Amino acid sequence: MxxxxxxxxxxxxxxxxxxxxxxxxxxxxxxxxxxxxxxxxxxxxxxGGMLAPWCEMATTGAIIGKLGHDGIKFWAQHHAGTVAKGSLVIASQRDLPDLHQFAARTEHFERCNASDIEQLEPDLAGRFTNGLFFPEERHVxxxxxxxxxxxxxxxxxxxxxxxxxxxxxxxxxxxxxxxxxxxxxxxxxxxxxxTLRGVRGEMLVLQTRDITLHRPVRLLHPRYPLYIVPRHDHQFMVGATMIESDYRGKPTVQSVMELLSAAYSLHPAFAEAQIVEMGADVRPAFxxxxxxxxxxxxxxxxxxxxxxxxxxxxxxxxxxxxxxxxxxxxxxxxxxxxx
Ligand SMILES: Cc1cc2nc3c(=O)[nH]c(=O)nc-3n(C[C@H](O)[C@H](O)[C@H](O)COP(=O)(O)OP(=O)(O)OC[C@H]3O[C@@H](n4cnc5c(N)ncnc54)[C@H](O)[C@@H]3O)c2cc1C
CATH class of the missing domain: 3.50.50.60 (FAD/NAD(P)-binding domain)
Known part of the structure; x- marks a missing residue:
């Protein structure tokens, strides 16, 4: 045939x-x-390349978890560079209620105290006391x-x-x-x-040898779900804004300040990082x-x-x-x- x-x-x-x-x-x-x-x-x-179905379930529905599970299998099979080190969600002391709410809306995680966080990410030692570790999540x-x-x-x-x-x-x-x-x-x-609409997302790539992360780290924040994804050559993708707009122009000063301040609150060593790239695009959403x-x-x-x-x-x-x-x-x- x-x-x-x-x-x-x-x-x-x-x-x-x-x-x-x-x-x-x-x-x-x-x-x-x-x-x-x-x-x-x-x-x-x-x-950002995060394959984080359980983190995403905290703000979306079970269907994303189900489809995402298949996505993880696909990348593991088709891309040798898929990193299988899970992901970590943390919050500052002030935002701990957000972390508890996040935990209540999802699954497949282990609760972490300060020493667990230090074991997972030694460079964050002493900075955060509570977190959630999602061992089955991946990133590319x-x-x-x-x-x-x-x-x-x-x-x-x-x-x-x-x-x-x-x-x-x-x-x-x-x-x-x-x-x-x-x-x-x-x-x-x-x-x-x-019915398709645009949701603008802005991102940065920073580079510094002063900090090492092994996995995506999400910092819960009242305005944006901000995250940092480690990449090759000491680079870090910092993302991402979520703005109801289909404007594809360059990132705004306000968004860049917010992304940078999230990186800085994760670790002050990011203050010395070089800004390698800034970018924005519009996600297609129903x-x-x-x-x-x-x-x-x-x-x-x-x-x-x-x-x-x-x-x-x-x-x-x-x-x-x-x-x-x-x-x-x-x-x-x-x-x-x-x-
Ligand atoms: C800052 C940011 C961070 C993100 N982080 C993540 C993340 O960590 N994990 C995740 O899973 N997702 C993430 N996303 C979402 C993800 O990027 C989008 O869901 C995805 O890119 C949508 O892919 P797509 O193939 O539908 O569209 P696109 O990637 O936009 O591809 C559309 C294609 O269609 C082509 N095209 C358009 N019109 C025509 C035409 N008339 N004829 C021929 N070709 C045409 C374009 O040239 C392009 O090649 C993020 C998005 C942003 C902006």
Missing amino acids: KPLSIEIIGSGVAGLCCALLFAQRGCTVTVHSASQGFDQSCCSWWA DPRAALGETVALLRTLPNVHLRFESALSLEQLTTPTTEDWRIDCRGLSARDQLP PNNYPKIVQNGRTLFVNGLFRHGFLCGPALAQRAVDFVLDGHIDTEIWNEYTA
Whole structure:
């Protein structure tokens, strides 16, 4: 039987996960992307890369935990650089009630006292007395993980990557000549998915040799869920603001001050760090902040990944494959298209 041909639009985390999983099932895959590759034009470029389903459950629903569990398995299998050291949530003495509330809304954690925190993160010794450790959580460097995915896709004979190939709305509303179209355009798909909205996120990358962290550390804060993710070469990604806006411009002074002050309250050594990078992009989100697959004939939209692109993108891609190749529908995330 002739393999199914799949047209994928977009090369962010959703598009690249779909491309890989369809290709691995023997489909002929063509990716069209407005981007020059996996690059700064994708929201996915700016992500922290945290695979933290149980931390996220404290502010979202169980569905994120379920999809995220699959995401952790996907990255462990597909990206050797996946770091399996868990994540740590801490709060200053003043914000301890927030830590208790956080604990009440989630699971899969161990409570930590000052000496546990010191064992996990020696550089935080003496700074925090209470925390929650989530041993099963993971993290990736998004640029390394998706850079590697693109490199792998380039080697597969059944995959064709067409970068700098933006499709117009007219092309996107004309039925595809391939068997299926998988639309992974992130926020740009608002022209066909009008309930999609933008949630702006700003981030920084700092570099210092004066502090070592082994895992993402979240600092509970009344305004933003702030976190610091260690990366290669003594770099730290500090993220991320959550602003109801679709403005993609550079980070604002206020946001940068808040991110920097969070880093400083985690450890004053960050005061001497170099600011290597500042960035911002807009997360695609549906009204309930849960991702969806929306079916319109032979087009599937994989979208609404909000702050969970790396966490939940692989599970959504797997569900798209399960539907197209095996006819399985996951009703929790499935929606029929309504114009
Ligand atoms: C600061 C920040 C931190 C984050 N941290 C995390 C985190 O720690 N963990 C996590 O899981 N998630 C995180 N996220 C969320 C994650 O980045 C998003 O959920 C994810 O990037 C959405 O991916 P996407 O593939 O849907 O969209 P995108 O990455 O934006 O990709 C869309 C693609 O579609 C292409 N495209 C658009 N229009 C067209 C067209 N007409 N024709 C062809 N191609 C087109 C674009 O060029 C692009 O390649 C974070 C986000 C931000 C901003």
